[in-house]
Amino acid sequence: MAKSEEENLINNISVGDEFERYEEKNPFEYTPLELAKRKKAIRDASKDYPNIPEKYIEWFYDMTEKVYKKEEIDEIINTKAWEVPGMKRQFGGVLKTGEIIEPENKESVSLESIEE
Numbered sequence: 001m002a003k004s005e006e007e008n009l010i011n012n013i014s015v016g017d018e019f020e021r022y023e024e025k026n027p028f029e030y031t032p033l034e035l036a037k038r039k040k041a042i043r044d045a046s047k048d049y050p051n052i053p054e055k056y057i058e059w060f061y062d063m064t065e066k067v068y069k070k071e072e073i074d075e076i077i078n079t080k081a082w083e084v085p086g087m088k089r090q091f092g093g094v095l096k097t098g099e100i101i102e103p104e105n106k107e108s109v110s111l112e113s114i115e116e
Contacts, residue, residue, distance in 0.1 A: 028062055028065075028066040030066075034065075038061060038065070041061055042054065042057050042058055042061055045057045045061070
């Protein structure tokens with residue numbers, strides 16, 4: 001190649017030819033209209049709930065729009081399936097009595113006798 005041909009190749013290469021542009025991932029295969037609705041809904045929810053990270057809002061939106069069917073969500077809401085009683089919370093406290101068992105002796109030693 002002649003030097004002028006090399007210079008033309010170097011000078012005519014654009015950034016777009018060298019590097020690929022970033023394309024936003026679309027694992028749920030949203031259409032362009034659905035992507036616009038999703039973006040607006042996430043932006044609105046971020047304003048309404050500023051303490052919730054935006055990624056959680058995106059995740060929630062994807063789950064309710066693409067993963068779960070509307071009938072499933074309505075059934076969960078109508079049957080109040082999420083309102084099951086949870087584990088009873090233990091608030092802690094102070095241990096007043098207890099025993100220390102030494103495996104060698106097989107004897108129980110109470111805390112009261114240790115304090116004396």
